[in-house]
Amino acid sequence: MNNLKNLRGTVDLLPDQLIKWQNVEKIILEQLSRASIKEIRTPILEMTELFIRGIGEGTDVVSKEMYTFLDRGERSCTLRPEGTASVARAIIQKGMSSNPLQKLWYMGPMFRYERPQAGRQRQFHQLGVEFIGYESVRSDVEIIALAWDILEKLGLKKLNLEINSLGDLNDRLNFQKSFLKWLQINKDFLDLDSQNRIDKNPLRILDTKNSQTKKILESSPKLHDFLSKKSLERYLELKNQLESLKIPFIENFNLVRGLDYYTHTAFEITSGALGSQATVCGGGRYDNLIKQMGGKDTPAIGFAIGLERLILLAGKELDVERRTDIYIVNQGLLAEPFAINLSRKLRNFDLLVELDLSGASFSKQLKKANKLNSKSIVVIGDQEAANKEFVIRLFDKKNSVNNEEVIPFDSDIKLERWLNSNLILK
Ligand code: ATP
Ligand code: MG
DSSP: OOOOOOOTTOOOOOHHHHHHHHHHHHHHHHHHHHTTOEEOOOOSEEEHHHHHHHHOTTSHIIIIIOEEEEOTTSOEEEEOSOSHHHHHHHHHHTTGGGSOOEEEEEEEEEEOOOOOBTTBOSEEEEEEEEEESOOSHHHHHHHHHHHHHHHHHTTOOSEEEEEEEOOOHHHHHHHHHHHHHHHHHHGGGSOHHHHHHHHHOGGGGGGOOOHHHHHHHTTSOOGGGGOOHHHHHHHHHHHHHHHHTTOOOEEOTTOOOSSTTOEEEEEEEEETTSTTSOEEEEEEEOTTHHHHTTSOOOOEEEEEEEHHHHHHHSOGGGGOOOOOSEEEEEOSTTHHHHHHHHHHHHHTTTOOEEEOOSOOOHHHHHHHHHHHTOSEEEEEOHHHHHHTEEEEEEEOTTSSEEEEEEEETTOHHHHHHHHHHSGGGO
């Protein structure tokens, strides 16, 4: 038989790993719902044109990383490499940009054809938040604070917030002129990729990962020096507000972010604990995107967090599974159907109940309950089933029986009283 394997850069997440994923997702979702941010789900598969127009042709993502193919109807389709373009499309398509203010989140798989390594996959997951219709500096600050708080709630340490302003289109054009001159003079010192970008998309050169080019860029003109008075004031206001919230930040004038649609605020959160794939969260303002894609003039800001990197960073305490409340040991012709019924009844009390389906001996089943460290067990033999009652036993820390009671199957009152007097199960 051929060895069937998953595709390079994709992973199977198995139950043991998913404990952490689920705990992380739970904390994230709680935090988002406390901030009254609503979920949006868009298709994973989109028209290729959406990303070409939305992200920009000269970007790494569009030029080298997309999974693009023709479907059976000869339409060019792409597995989404990020979420913002789809959210913008949905907003325009549903006429939602006439509803001026919306705070949205999405979570799910993204696809980029990249070289797989720790924290970098071809199918990976992002949590994204988009504030649509929001123009104020306060909305920039709320979004940055939200990302920061989510990462802190997950126990991430050694976080650095880097910020920059990309100004508006005019500021960028002014900068580009002088940057292009500098690039022509220094062309021979740049890596090949960057040399190729001089004509196509010079700003992207600032986002290079090539360390030698990075070094040379230190002496290049800075976009920051070309910001208009208005853009600069906006940026100063952002810094003031972050300072007043005591969110520490570093200014990085070379931070441009990989996608074409950003304006004004750009930010990244990196972790000193992540090695070379250090960026956990990237975000920024994209005031022109929705209009450029055919919608109304709608300012917006958002961020995306890479969940794989988050999982690498989140603390061990999130790797702990909820402990089984009750393990149902059962054997016998009468006992087995009775046990299924009882498991359903107990689950109605919001208890984590595992029903043993092995049919093995009582002692083997008890061993399994013990190994699972279940807080209590219920033992049902044919005798209990015939009497329509069950024995429930709570264990103390040393695994000896702490409290044992016989409860009639039909008496919810007695069961509730027992549960209430054994609060460990609540
Ligand atoms: P990088 O510089 O690491 O390639 P990026 O600028 O391409 O990141 P964004 O498009 O801003 O990344 O996506 C936001 C976040 O999604 C990143 O900060 C990262 O945490 C995560 N991410 C991006 N690409 C991948 C990938 N291939 N595998 C895992 N996570 C990724
Ligand atoms: Mg990338």
